[in-house]
Every structure is written in C-alpha cells, then in structure tokens.
Amino acid sequence: MIIMKLKRSFLATGGYSNEVGILGLGTKQFKLPKKEFKQAIILLNYLNEEKSIELIHNYMLKKKIPESMLKKLIDANLIVSKDIEKTDDMDFKNKLYSQAISLDPDIVSHKLHNMTIIIAGCGGIGNFLGYALSTYTPEKLILIDGDKIERSNLNRQFLFKNTDIGDYKVNVLKRELNLRNPKLNISTINKYVTEETFAEIKNFKQNDNYLAILSGDSMEAVKGTTNFCVKNEIPFLNVGYLNDISVVGPFYIPNETSCPFCGNALSLDENKDSYTTNILDEINSRYEAPSSFTNNSLAASIAMSDILQYANGNIENIKSLNSRFGVDNVSFKTYTIQVPKDKSCKFCGENK
Ligand SMILES: [Zn+2]
The missing domain is CATH 3.90.930.70 (Outer Surface Protein A; domain 3)
Known part of the structure; x- marks a missing residue:
C-alpha cells in the first residue's frame, strides 16, 4: 500500500x-x-x-x-504530494514551472531528459528553443543548419556574437549551449534542412525517443522534415511567424494527428498565368521576413508551452494539435486555423 x-x-x-x-x-x-x-x-x-x-x-x-x-x-x-528538491541546478526552476502549470514535474523532466531532440533550423527560433530544451539536458541534441552567421542575425539570434560572424550557426550554437550546460551531448550537421540531410544523422535508430523542431523559411525544409518524420514516426513541431503573427503547428504526432500538408493546407491554387507569375516572382524575390526578437521569441515560447504539455502526455492541451495556432504580436489576439488529419494526404496519409 x-x-x-x-x-x-x-x-x-x-x-x-x-x-x-x-x-x-x-x-x-x-x-x-x-x-x-x-x-x-x-x-x-x-x-x-x-x-x-x-x-x-x-x-x-x-x-x-x-x-x-x-x-x-x-x-x-x-x-x-511530490515535493521538488531545491537543488542548485537548472532542474529546480524548470520543475517548479511544471508544477505551477499543473504538470507532473518528474514526468516532464524525465521525458525531455530521455529525448533526442533535432533542431532543424538554428536561427532565431532555433536559438531560443535549442536553449530552452537544452536546460532539460536531453539525451542528445542534433543541430541542423547550413547557414553561417551574419551581422543582421544578431538582433535576435541571441547566442551568437560579433566575433562569430562567418562561422557556421550549428558550430557556434553547440559551443554556446555546452558553455551553459557541459553535460550536453550535441552533434551538428552544417547543411540546409532537406530530407537528404536527415539521412546524415549518425547512429539513427527508429523508435527512439525523438522530437524534431522545425524552424525554416524554405518549403524544401518543411517538405523534407515532414517526409523524414512521417517515414520514421517522429513527432515534430513546425515553428515560425508570418510577419507580425507568431505561429506554431500543426504538432505532428505519428499516425495520430495532421502534418503541415494535410488537406493541401500549404499549397495555393494551381491556376496561374505567366504574366502575373513573372511580376509576382519579382515582387516575392525582394521579400524580406521582418525577423525580430518579438516574433521569434513569442513563437518559441508558444512552441515550448506545447512541448511541455506533450512531454507530460497531455495531448489534449496542445494548442497546435491538428491546427496552426498563432498570436498577433501587437494585440495578442490568438488565431486557430484547423488542419484536420487528411487520410489522403500525400505526406502522412494512408497511401503515402
Ligand atoms: Zn498530412
């Protein structure tokens, strides 16, 4: 008893x-x-x-x-019933936060501690989420990004310094995370996120306790991550922003919930004329994402909130499950766009 x-x-x-x-x-x-x-x-x-x-x-x-x-x-x-031990390490406040949001502190910390976390995209959101997740000392962190650090990144990619300009983001992120938590086991792949890049993960074992975080602005990255995660049954969360709305989701849980491509959610109408397409291509080629501290850190915070619910097994509390969940950076109004699981999805459907 x-x-x-x-x-x-x-x-x-x-x-x-x-x-x-x-x-x-x-x-x-x-x-x-x-x-x-x-x-x-x-x-x-x-x-x-x-x-x-x-x-x-x-x-x-x-x-x-x-x-x-x-x-x-x-x-x-x-x-x-379960008191938290006041230890002088990162666990203490992480566990206290779990307790404050009515999660089981031991379950959350244990789950994240035993996870291999893939950070696909090591820019602003990758910095924030890589850092947040590293404080749980996961079994392994795998950093993927082909970018080198530019001066314009330093307004938000907070772990990079002026002296790091020109270095690979994955190398500097690994160094900085290790400086903060020497117990981390981090591996890096300095290539852009594509399906082929994931194949370079060393000692990859299916059915491991994986979680992938994707933050990348290319369609290739979203497609590659979705394909890799669906094939290997890895849960993953897409995190980003649409100018002034920070957006996460859908949080893909293998065989259970929708992926970013369910219901053709990411594609536009195919009916196009070449004149309009040419002009639009020119306009789009000049587009620059207004990447700042606010849209990046808010997206990362929303994602982390959902990841903690996931780690506790509270699937029903995940805001980005079968949906894209966004927060307006000015009014803090929330948006939920339903993305129901699509059985005929080309990526995660029954005939994939
Ligand atoms: Zn799908």
Whole structure:
C-alpha cells in the first residue's frame, strides 16, 4: 500500500486585508473570507514538513478545518504530494514551472531528459528553443543548419556574437549551449534542412525517443522534415511567424494527428498565368521576413508551452494539435486555423 504524503509547495504564497485573504499567484490565485483564510494558512503552516494523509486528517479535525480546504489548496498546487528538491541546478526552476502549470514535474523532466531532440533550423527560433530544451539536458541534441552567421542575425539570434560572424550557426550554437550546460551531448550537421540531410544523422535508430523542431523559411525544409518524420514516426513541431503573427503547428504526432500538408493546407491554387507569375516572382524575390526578437521569441515560447504539455502526455492541451495556432504580436489576439488529419494526404496519409 502506498501511503500518500503531502507537503506545502514552494508556490505557496499569500496576502490579506481586513476582510479578505488571497492565496497563490497567476491563474490559480483565489480569494478567501478572513476565517477560511486563517484555516488555510494554519494548514499550510502545518504542512511545512511532509505529513501522511492520516496525520493531516486528524489535525484538520482538531482545528475544525473542512476537507474542502485541503482540496482547494491541492488544486492550486500550494499543497503537493511530490515535493521538488531545491537543488542548485537548472532542474529546480524548470520543475517548479511544471508544477505551477499543473504538470507532473518528474514526468516532464524525465521525458525531455530521455529525448533526442533535432533542431532543424538554428536561427532565431532555433536559438531560443535549442536553449530552452537544452536546460532539460536531453539525451542528445542534433543541430541542423547550413547557414553561417551574419551581422543582421544578431538582433535576435541571441547566442551568437560579433566575433562569430562567418562561422557556421550549428558550430557556434553547440559551443554556446555546452558553455551553459557541459553535460550536453550535441552533434551538428552544417547543411540546409532537406530530407537528404536527415539521412546524415549518425547512429539513427527508429523508435527512439525523438522530437524534431522545425524552424525554416524554405518549403524544401518543411517538405523534407515532414517526409523524414512521417517515414520514421517522429513527432515534430513546425515553428515560425508570418510577419507580425507568431505561429506554431500543426504538432505532428505519428499516425495520430495532421502534418503541415494535410488537406493541401500549404499549397495555393494551381491556376496561374505567366504574366502575373513573372511580376509576382519579382515582387516575392525582394521579400524580406521582418525577423525580430518579438516574433521569434513569442513563437518559441508558444512552441515550448506545447512541448511541455506533450512531454507530460497531455495531448489534449496542445494548442497546435491538428491546427496552426498563432498570436498577433501587437494585440495578442490568438488565431486557430484547423488542419484536420487528411487520410489522403500525400505526406502522412494512408497511401503515402
Ligand atoms: Zn498530412
């Protein structure tokens, strides 16, 4: 028999005025009338040390604290069954964050720790997400990008320095991530993201615990990543921005959810005339993506949020599942474009 024990979490905090008390922070914050607030803090104080359920119930009876109070405090993550160890490493705050968003800190950290993560595209989003994921010390990080660092990258690709200009992004990203976390096992491929490039991953074993993150502006990269991930049953997430909307998805889960090409979602009408096409090609060739800190970091943050839900197994909480999910960089309005799983998809369908 497992004896359940409970303890006050690091997230417990509060304040009060004459009439009302407030406990917790963020979406889990709640108000209590003065009398109940007092009961809550007496209970929180008692659980400074881990106690068995039996002891807690006896204490609550003695202090006339109702059962509902314990439930309230557990729901707000102020009392927890699995305490987080306050260690001087990157795990502590990562786990605390998982706890704050009601995930299981051990499951999330363990899952990411055992993953091989492919970062396809090491620009702005690759910098942010490569860094965020590296703090979980994954089994292996594989960095793919054929680009060399240019001065214009330095407005957002925060791990690159002036002295790195002209060097391969993958080499510098590897060096900088290793400086921050020496335990990392990182390999690099300094080629552009195509299906053939993925074939260069050394010791690739199917059915491994893989996750691929794609951030690239070429159609070739999206097609190559989709083909590789579908064939090898690797989950992957497409992350990017459309000028001032940061966009993620669809989060592809093999044999379960849609890929970027489901429902012909990425292609435009084929009916074209050459005059218009020529002019448009000229206009499009001058297009420059307005890549900045805001659209890049926001896209990376949305992606990381979905990756944490994925790592916890909360598939239903992934915002970009079977959809493209975007956030307007100015109004923070959200957009969800449904991309339902398409059985006749040329990339992930039944006859692929
Ligand atoms: Zn598809």
